[in-house]
Structure formats: C-alpha cells, structure tokens
Amino acid sequence: MLGLIIWIFVAAGAEALTLEGAVELALARNEAIEEARLDRLRAREEIREGWAEALPEITVRGNYDRSWLLPSFVFDTPQGQQTFSIGTSNTITGVLSVRQVLWSSGKVGAGLQAARAFRSLTESGHLLAKQMVAAEAEVAFSNVLLAESLVEVSREALTQARANLDQVTSLRKAGRVSDYDLLRATVRVTALRPDSIRAAHGRAVALLDLKDVIGVPPTEKIVPDGTFRNKTPLDLDDPAALVSQALGGRPDLVQAGFEVTMREAAIRAQKSEMRPSLDLVATGQLQAQSNTFEFAGDDFIQSWVTGVALNLPLYAGTRNRALVNKAKVERRRSEVAVTRLEKRVRRDVRQAWYDVQETRERVDAQEDIRTVAERNAELATSRYGIGFGTQLEVLDAQVVLTRSRSDLVLARFDLARALVGLEQAVGISPFVEVEAGGRE
Numbered sequence: 001m002l003g004l005i006i007w008i009f010v011a012a013g014a015e016a017l018t019l020e021g022a023v024e025l026a027l028a029r030n031e032a033i034e035e036a037r038l039d040r041l042r043a044r045e046e047i048r049e050g051w052a053e054a055l056p057e058i059t060v061r062g063n064y065d066r067s068w069l070l071p072s073f074v075f076d077t078p079q080g081q082q083t084f085s086i087g088t089s090n091t092i093t094g095v096l097s098v099r100q101v102l103w104s105s106g107k108v109g110a111g112l113q114a115a116r117a118f119r120s121l122t123e124s125g126h127l128l129a130k131q132m133v134a135a136e137a138e139v140a141f142s143n144v145l146l147a148e149s150l151v152e153v154s155r156e157a158l159t160q161a162r163a164n165l166d167q168v169t170s171l172r173k174a175g176r177v178s179d180y181d182l183l184r185a186t187v188r189v190t191a192l193r194p195d196s197i198r199a200a201h202g203r204a205v206a207l208l209d210l211k212d213v214i215g216v217p218p219t220e221k222i223v224p225d226g227t228f229r230n231k232t233p234l235d236l237d238d239p240a241a242l243v244s245q246a247l248g249g250r251p252d253l254v255q256a257g258f259e260v261t262m263r264e265a266a267i268r269a270q271k272s273e274m275r276p277s278l279d280l281v282a283t284g285q286l287q288a289q290s291n292t293f294e295f296a297g298d299d300f301i302q303s304w305v306t307g308v309a310l311n312l313p314l315y316a317g318t319r320n321r322a323l324v325n326k327a328k329v330e331r332r333r334s335e336v337a338v339t340r341l342e343k344r345v346r347r348d349v350r351q352a353w354y355d356v357q358e359t360r361e362r363v364d365a366q367e368d369i370r371t372v373a374e375r376n377a378e379l380a381t382s383r384y385g386i387g388f389g390t391q392l393e394v395l396d397a398q399v400v401l402t403r404s405r406s407d408l409v410l411a412r413f414d415l416a417r418a419l420v421g422l423e424q425a426v427g428i429s430p431f432v433e434v435e436a437g438g439r440e
Contacts (some may be wrong), residue, residue, distance in 0.1 A: 016223050016224075016225035017222045017223060017224050017225060018224075018225055018226055019138060019141050019226045019229070020431065022137050022138075022140075022141045022210065022213075022214050022224070023134050023137045023138060023141075023431045024431075025137075025214040025215060025216065026133050026134065026136065026137035026213055026214045026215065027130060027133055027134060027137075027431075027432075028215075029214065029215030030129075030133045030213075030215070032129045032132070032133060033126070033129050033130055033133055035129075036122070036125050036126040036128075036129040036130075037126060039122040039125060039126070040119070040122045040123060040126055042122070043115070043118050043119035043121075043122040043123075044119060046115040046118060046119070047112070047115040047116060047119060049111075049115070050108070050111040050112040050114070050115040051112065053101065053104075053107070053108045053111055054101060054108045054112075056098055056099065056100040057098070057099045057100075058096070058097070058098050059096075059097045060094070060095070060096055060097075061094070061095045061097070062092075062093065062094045062095075063091075063092070063093040063094075063095075064090070064091070064092050064093075065090075065091040065092075065093070066089065066090060066091075067087055067088070067089050067090075067091070068089075070085040070086060070087045070088075070089070071085070071086045071087065072084065072085050072086070073086065087289070088289040088290055088291050089290075089291045089292075090289065090290050090291065090292070090293060091287065091288070091289050092287065092288045092289075092295075093285065093286070093287045094285070094286040094287075095283065095284070095285050095286075096283070096284040096285075097281075097282070097283050098280075098281070098282040098283075099279055099280070099281055099282075099309075100279065100280040101277070101278075101279055102278040102279060102280050102308070103276070103277060103278040104272060104277045105271075105272040105275030105276060105277060106268050106269075106271070106272045106275075107268075107269055107272035107273075107277070109268070110265045110266070110268035110269035110272065111265070111269060113261065113264075113265040113268070114261075114262050114265035114266065114269070117258045117259075117261040117262045117265065118258070118262060120254075120258045121255050121258040121259065121262070124251045124252075124254040124255045124258065125251070125255060127251045127432065127434065128251035128252055128255070130429070130432045131251065131424065131427070131428070131429040131432050132424075134429045134431040134432055135420050135423070135424050135429065136213055137210075137213050137214060138229070138416075138420055138431075139417060139420060140206075140209050140210040140213040140214075141210060141224060141226070142228060142229075142413055142416045142417065142420075143206045143209060143210070144203070144206045144207055144210050144224045145224065145226065145227070145228055145413070146206070146409060146410070146413040147199070147202045147203035147205075147206040147207075148203055148224070149409040149412075149413075150199045150202065150203075150406065150409060151196075151199040151200055151202075151203050153199075153402065153405045153406050153409060154192070154195050154196045154199040155196065156402075156405065157192055157195070157398065157401075157402040157405075158189070158192045158193070158195075158196055160377070160398055160401070160402075161185070161188045161189045161192050161398065162189055164185050164188070164381065164394055164395075164398065165182075165185040165186060165188070165189050167381070167384070167385060168181050168182050168185040168391065169182060169185075171385075176387065177391070180391075181391040184391050184392070184395060185391060185395075188395055188398070207222070207224075210222070210224065228412040228413055228415065228416040229416045229419060230360075230363070230412070230415055230416070230419070231419075232356075232419045232422065232423060232430070233428070233430055234422065234423065234426060234428070236353070236356060236357075239349070239350060239353045242349050242353060242422075242426050243345070243346050243349045243350070245426055245427070245428075246345045246346075246348075246349050246425060246426045246427050247342060247345060247346075249427050249428075249434075250345055250425075250426065250427030251427055252341065252427075253338070253341055253342065253345055253427070256334070256337055256338045256341050257338060259334045259337070259338075260331060260334040260335055260338060262334075263327065263330050263331035263333075263334045264331055266327045266330065266331075267324060267327040267328055267331060270320070270323045270324045270327050271324055273313065273320050273323070274313055274320045274321075274324075275313070276310060276311060276312045276313075277310075277311045278308060278309070278310055278311075279308065279309045279311075280306075280307075280308055280309075281306065281307050281308065281309050282304070282305070282306040282307075283304070283305045283306075284302070284303070284304045284305075285302070285303045285304075286300055286301070286302050287300070287301045287303075288300045288301070345425070348425040349422070349425045349426060351425075352418065352421045352422035352424075352425040352426075353422060355418040355421060355422070356415070356418045356419060356422050358418075359411060359414045359415035359417075359418045360415060362411040362414065362415075363408070363411045363412055363415055365411075366404065366407050366408040366411045367408060369404045369407070369408075370401075370404040370405055370408050372404075373397070373400045373401040373403075373404040373405075374401060376397045376400065376401070377394075377397040377398055377400075377401045379397075380393045380394045380396075380397035380398075381394055381397075
C-alpha cells in the first residue's frame, strides 16, 4: 500500500492525499518509530543474553610453548658428573573447559524476568510511538484542511463583497445611493484582500508542515483531500468506561508497570549476589611434547577432570546490602510513578472528554448561527436593493456571515483535534491496530 501511494505521487505529480494515506506515510517514514523498532530488537537480544546465563559455557584453548633453554641437573656418578635436561623443546597443549550453572540462587531467573519485562516495555513503547506519530500526522492533515477552509471562507467573503460593490455601483449610477455608500463598499473589498493573502500564506505553511511529518520533500506537490473527522470508535456516552479503558491499556501506563517488574527483578538479582552458587566444572587436556615436530601417538597425554565449584559469599562489608536497599528504593520510585501516572490518566481522559463535548456543542451552535447569518445577509442585500435598507446593514450582515463561517470551520477543526486528544488520552488510535495481548 505504501509503495502504491509513493508511485501515485511520482507518476501523477499531484494526486489527492487522504488522511489514511498521510498517516500511513508518516508511520512508514518517521524516525521515532524506527528507534522504537530497534529498541524491540535489542530487547529480544537481551532475552537471549539472559538464557545464555543458564546454558553451559564451553571454551577451547590451545598453547604452543618453545623452550629455548631447558632446565638441567648435575649428578655425581661413579663415572663422574653427568648432566640431565628436563623437558622437551616443543610443547603443544589443548584444553577443553565446560562450566554449567547448577544453582544461582535465582540470579538467572531474575535476569530472564527483567529481560522479558524490558521486551514488553519496548513493545508498548513501539505502540506508543506509532500512536503519537499517527496523531501528529492527523493533526497536521487537519491543519491543512483548516487552512484550506479559511482560504475558501476568505474567497467567499471577497466574492460577496465584490457583488455588493457591483450592486452599489449600479445603484449609484441610477442616483439611488450616495457616494458614501459606494466608498464603504469599496473599502470593504479592499480590506478583505489582506485576509485572502494571509489565508493563502497559512495554507502554504500548513502544507509544508504536513510534508515534513509524512516525509514528503518540500518541493513535492500534494493535494490533501478529506473533511474534518467528527467520529471516533470510542463510546462517548460513558466517560467512566473510557477511564477504565485507559487505565487498562494506555501504552505509557503499561510501560510504567513493566518498569516496576524490572525493578523487582533487579532486587532478586542483587539478593542472589549474597547467596551461594553451584557450578559443574569439567576440564579435558591433551598435551604433546617433543624435541622435534614429529609426534607419535604415544606422545599425546590426555587428562580429564570433573567437579563442582561452590561459591559462598561470606562477607563483603555492607556493599551488597546497600545495593539491595538501593534496588528497593528504585522499585518504590517506580511504584510511585505508576500511581502518579494513573492520576494523570484519569484527569487527561476526563478533560479530553469534556473538550469533545464542548466542541460538539460548539459545532451544532455554529451551524445554526451560520444558517441564520446567511439568511440575514440575503435579507439585508434584498432590502438594500429595493431601497428599504442601508449599506451599513449590508456590511454588518456580511461581516457576521464571514465570522460565522470562520467560527464554524474552527469549531469543526477543534472537534477533530479534541477527538485525537481523547483517543491519545485513552491510549488508542483508529489507524494503529493492536493485537490480542496488547502487542501491535
């Protein structure tokens, strides 16, 4: 799908870009998601590292020793003093060592527990990164829609003002209105031109921001196509259920829980340093000695040794106990962080829910205001045309209509933003799928 979107941009030059397409591009190209993916890969390797502590360690070592001067001994014999040399000029030694942990007082298990918790933490971090990028892309897309809508509102206001100027000009030629009315209509048209320029500039800036978020070059032409989102998969009728959903699955809160698990594993690992450990040890050696490099079968001497190694810490000052206490403090800090985050989650969800309710009511109210303002502008223009109204009434009606249209656009934009904020507060995104078990 991503390749198809990119191909459309290249082949067509400027193709309509939907909200779904913008989010998909952002998810595929954002650096934060790549960093989170690499964290997941590192976590998998840490689990392998934890298992390595429980598996046998096998090493092979080979040595070659050249004796340039052998030790000599002198003995008195009936035949006189005789000198004997000990050893050979060349010695080749091969050693095979095997070490297997039999009992580690929980150190291996603690390491695996910490590694698994870290893997789950990185998976939640990857999900959180995807949700944040999707939200950022949607907000950038909505900013473009807002800018486009304001450009359209400005264009409609300018068109309406020019139509009013044409009407006043015709009436002035007929001698039915004064020069003052013509001047006011002209000023209205002139005053709206800067607004049109400002709106066009805002649209250009919003497009640049969107391109930056979705990873499209600034020179690439895109045409966003869509409307402000006004729906969400969340149940907006039950804010308490939304709070429960957030407490049960918001990625950053899940991460905080796994942080506590990692701290508990650290305590277990540190306590194991104060307890005995037992290893199985086996060593095999093969050695050959010769004054030349010609070795016969009986020149090789083999030896095998097996045993167990018991490591029993007796006293290390207060270092180990201090390290255990430090680990307990870190666990408590993590638990406090979870409690604090839960409070913030409850507040965030409630506040976001109120924002959605407010913006929905504002949209309904602004739609009613716009309808009334359009009718008022029509009546003012009609009354002025037949001589029963004034130019001031027409201009006031046009100003009210333009403001009502702008306020309606802003209300719809705020609703879309509020929905995104509520989904982030709960910990979901309609553009990011979550598998069973909480993994995306």
